[in-house]
Amino acid sequence: MKFRTFLSTAGVLALTCASAPAADKDAADTAVEAAKKYAGTTISIVWEAGLQSLDPLNYSGPQWEKLTGIKVKVVEVPTDQMFTKIMQDFKSGAGAYDALNVIPSWMPDLARAGALEPLDKYADKFGYRDELQDIAAAYRDNQMQYDGKIYGFPDDGDVMLLYYRKDIFEDPKMKDEFKAKFGYELAPPKDWKQFDEIGQFITDKMAPKVYGAGFFRTAPYPQYMFQERFRMEGGKFFNADTMKATVNGDVGLKVFKQMVAENKFMPPGVEQWNFVDNLAAFLQGTTAMTISWPPYGRWAAGYGSGEEALKWVPKSQVAGKVGYALTPLGRPELGVGFDLSVSATSKNKEAAYLFIQWLNSKKTSLERVQLPYTLRDPFRLSHYASEKYRALWPDAPAYLDTIKTSGEKGLLDLSLLQQDKYDEAMTKAISSLWAGEDPKAILDRMAQQFDAITEKVGIENQKAVYKVWAAKPGAYPQ
Amino acid sequence: MALSASLNAAEERKPSRLGRVLEDRLPYLMVAPAILILLLVGLFPLIYSLIVSFQRITMTENDTSFVGLLNYAELFKDTRLWTSLGHTAIITVIALPLELLIGFLMAQLFVDRMPGRQLFVALLVLPTVISPIVAGATWRLMFDVRFGPIGQILSFFAGEPVRILWTVNPAYVYPAIIICEVWQWSPFMFLLLLAALSNVDQSQLEAAEIDGASYLRVLRGIVLPAIAPVIAVACLIRGLDLVRIFDIIWALTEGGPGSMTETISLYTYVQGFSQFETSYTAAISFLVIALLTLITTLVLKRMELAR
Numbered sequence: 001m002k003f004r005t006f007l008s009t010a011g012v013l014a015l016t017c018a019s020a021p022a023a024d025k026d027a028a029d030t031a032v033e034a035a036k037k038y039a040g041t042t043i044s045i046v047w048e049a050g051l052q053s054l055d056p057l058n059y060s061g062p063q064w065e066k067l068t069g070i071k072v073k074v075v076e077v078p079t080d081q082m083f084t085k086i087m088q089d090f091k092s093g094a095g096a097y098d099a100l101n102v103i104p105s106w107m108p109d110l111a112r113a114g115a116l117e118p119l120d121k122y123a124d125k126f127g128y129r130d131e132l133q134d135i136a137a138a139y140r141d142n143q144m145q146y147d148g149k150i151y152g153f154p155d156d157g158d159v160m161l162l163y164y165r166k167d168i169f170e171d172p173k174m175k176d177e178f179k180a181k182f183g184y185e186l187a188p189p190k191d192w193k194q195f196d197e198i199g200q201f202i203t204d205k206m207a208p209k210v211y212g213a214g215f216f217r218t219a220p221y222p223q224y225m226f227q228e229r230f231r232m233e234g235g236k237f238f239n240a241d242t243m244k245a246t247v248n249g250d251v252g253l254k255v256f257k258q259m260v261a262e263n264k265f266m267p268p269g270v271e272q273w274n275f276v277d278n279l280a281a282f283l284q285g286t287t288a289m290t291i292s293w294p295p296y297g298r299w300a301a302g303y304g305s306g307e308e309a310l311k312w313v314p315k316s317q318v319a320g321k322v323g324y325a326l327t328p329l330g331r332p333e334l335g336v337g338f339d340l341s342v343s344a345t346s347k348n349k350e351a352a353y354l355f356i357q358w359l360n361s362k363k364t365s366l367e368r369v370q371l372p373y374t375l376r377d378p379f380r381l382s383h384y385a386s387e388k389y390r391a392l393w394p395d396a397p398a399y400l401d402t403i404k405t406s407g408e409k410g411l412l413d414l415s416l417l418q419q420d421k422y423d424e425a426m427t428k429a430i431s432s433l434w435a436g437e438d439p440k441a442i443l444d445r446m447a448q449q450f451d452a453i454t455e456k457v458g459i460e461n462q463k464a465v466y467k468v469w470a471a472k473p474g475a476y477p478q
Numbered sequence: 479m480a481l482s483a484s485l486n487a488a489e490e491r492k493p494s495r496l497g498r499v500l501e502d503r504l505p506y507l508m509v510a511p512a513i514l515i516l517l518l519v520g521l522f523p524l525i526y527s528l529i530v531s532f533q534r535i536t537m538t539e540n541d542t543s544f545v546g547l548l549n550y551a552e553l554f555k556d557t558r559l560w561t562s563l564g565h566t567a568i569i570t571v572i573a574l575p576l577e578l579l580i581g582f583l584m585a586q587l588f589v590d591r592m593p594g595r596q597l598f599v600a601l602l603v604l605p606t607v608i609s610p611i612v613a614g615a616t617w618r619l620m621f622d623v624r625f626g627p628i629g630q631i632l633s634f635f636a637g638e639p640v641r642i643l644w645t646v647n648p649a650y651v652y653p654a655i656i657i658c659e660v661w662q663w664s665p666f667m668f669l670l671l672l673a674a675l676s677n678v679d680q681s682q683l684e685a686a687e688i689d690g691a692s693y694l695r696v697l698r699g700i701v702l703p704a705i706a707p708v709i710a711v712a713c714l715i716r717g718l719d720l721v722r723i724f725d726i727i728w729a730l731t732e733g734g735p736g737s738m739t740e741t742i743s744l745y746t747y748v749q750g751f752s753q754f755e756t757s758y759t760a761a762i763s764f765l766v767i768a769l770l771t772l773i774t775t776l777v778l779k780r781m782e783l784a785r
Contacts, residue, residue, distance in 0.1 A: 431736050
């Protein structure tokens with residue numbers, strides 16, 4: 001009897017032990033196990049050229065090969081050519097690419113054209129649905145599907161944050177003088193009026209050593225800031241019934257005038273600033289406030305400053321002095337982001353899918369968003385909560401909390417058919433703004449261009465896409 | 479004896495009819511493969527793009543139906559297209575004479591042999607061997623309002639900070655492009671004109687000198703007529719290059735601010751590779767080809783170079 005009890009107990013234990021790895025298997029392990037049958041093959045993935053590509057080139061690509069025996073060929077393409085390359089490959093049917101990096105606002109065009117492989121069946125087959133729930137809602141609900149099907153896994157928590165100099169904002173003398181002048185506390189601005197008052201105040205007190213704020217102003221970045229401010233001030237891009245552009249109303253005019261006026265308290269020549277100019281100014285302590293994507297926060301804290309790949313980033317003079325906040329009016333633009341997709345013409349669809357599932361999984365993505373030299377930003381609930389990430393620098397918890405809140409409140413980029421054309425019109429318009437052209441004339445021209453694009457795409461087609469986009473909670477502030 | 483007999487027989491043997499035909503056509507047969515390749519790589523894309531210009535191809539749609547002359551009709555309504563042609567004309571009309579003048583003056587300086595001439599000439603032509611996109615990027619740094627040496631030099635002479643937004647301010651953006659363009663391509667004019675000036679008949683120049691002719695008289699009466707064909711060819715080459723200008727502007731302004739410096743090449747690129755209007759871009763290209771053919775024919779006729 002005892003022997004039989006021993007045997008049965010041993011049997012149960014053995015079964016439990018044997019099944020335990022299967023039960024604990026996460027999406028990363030599942031992908032690795034399933035991919036082993038493709039060992040010896042090579043898959044190609046389109047990735048943004050430059051810094052971003054160091055992730056698959058140096059980190060995830062070699063790891064995947066080690067785990068599965070599948071080689072990863074990284075096809076580096078500049079951002080502004082990615083859409084074209086993907087479409088060219090699809091139209092020619094060459095099948096040169098297996099996996100793709102896709103900017104979410106391109107998804108309607110790419111999915112409609114048939115260039116992207118629907119991923120639902122793979123996600124079900126390889127048990128990825130559960131882990132998708134860990135992706136922050138802003139990205140999961142808005143950047144993953146088109147027409148009810150999954151075409152990509154959100155892989156980059158792009159969102160605009162306000163960075164400010166805590167040492168200046170908490171300086172007792174500055175605080176007293178500011179309160180005496182404006183009647184409220186010197187703190188991260190809640191709206192654009194406060195932003196202007198604080199910016200001007202700091203410039204008056206500290207320029208030319210420190211200016212109140214600095215922004216990137218060259219194409220294509222400011223159009224995301226315009227999209228955010230325009231909507232937060234009550235603007236709508238189109239009349240939903242007629243699809244006529246409505247960007248040239250009073251709200252657009254107000255925002256354009258404010259944007260031009262703000263340059264006056266920013267450093268001279270700010271009109272020419274690009275991403276790096278603005279980064280350098282903030283890291284060197286020349287500007288007290290700026291708005292940008294999450295990498296600014298990591299680099300300002302000095303995270304990754306020893307990395308060879310980050311030698312081009314100026315050494316932070318403000319480490320430990322940087323605070324993080326929501327942008328004025330509290331609904332920041334999500335601003336671009338990246339999805340991982342599979343090319344419809346790939347000859348290795350399943351292998352490509354398994355690679356992106358592994359990349360995007362909870363476990364692997366947590367490692368990837370901590371790579372200091374790449375620009376992938378936290379996008380999962382588990383990233384925000386990660387103890388490891390939160391211990392990376394003293395203010396990392398505040399940084400991650402702000403990214404999380406910003407993501408939750410984030411406004412979606414406008415995403416219509418042939419969105420690139422609308423983006424170009426906005427970019428050109430803002431560029432004309434810095435040249436001193438009349439804001440009303442610029443807005444009228446932009447509206448005309450919007451209308452011409454809509455007409456060419458087809459008013460009814462576009463109306464349907466706009467209706468779906470505008471109904472999303474992140475499209476217009478509720 | 480046997481050998482001479484067979485030679486005589488060969489001489490007397492007349493080639494067959496096929497042999498004669500082959501002999502007549504041999505030159506054509508020899509060049510036929512080359513012509514075929516040229517047709518394939520040159521004419522086929524041209525004809526294919528002409529067909530595309532009558533279709534409705536965009537990269538994002540699957541509709542490839544024929545639309546006749548619709549794309550060409552669209553060209554006439556496209557104000558941005560005509561504005562970009564205007565910008566191209568402005569840049570060409572200003573830069574070309576400047577390059578010619580500067581090239582000519584430099585050539586005049588170097589036409590007489592002097593110590594170190596070759597070294598100086600080599601140094602002077604350096605800008606032309608730089609890629610235009612690099613030249614544009616370099617000048618963008620030179621014009622930078624914070625770190626650029628041009629601002630610092632101007633500030634030194636002005637005695638106060640001079641902050642010119644070269645690539646943003648509409649008053650300076652064309653000068654910036656033309657400075658860069660002239661800097662890079664005047665040496666090309668210089669080289670051609672130096673060669674031409676070196677070949678002017680010395681005896682005529684000496685005779686003019688003995689007769690006491692003024693410099694301007696010599697220039698008008700002897701030098702310019704002698705180098706006129708070279709000037710014409712140089713202007714034609716540079717003129718066509720200026721109409722195609724892309725890299726320098728792309729690096730300096732990307733056609734901005736707004737579309738203020740967008741030339742026809744930039745606009746074609748935007749339509750084709752950023753906005754994916756494949757058929758419409760083909761129509762634009764044919765419009766440009768037609769305009770260029772017309773202008774080139776007129777210029778050649780005017781300069782009597784077509785003969």
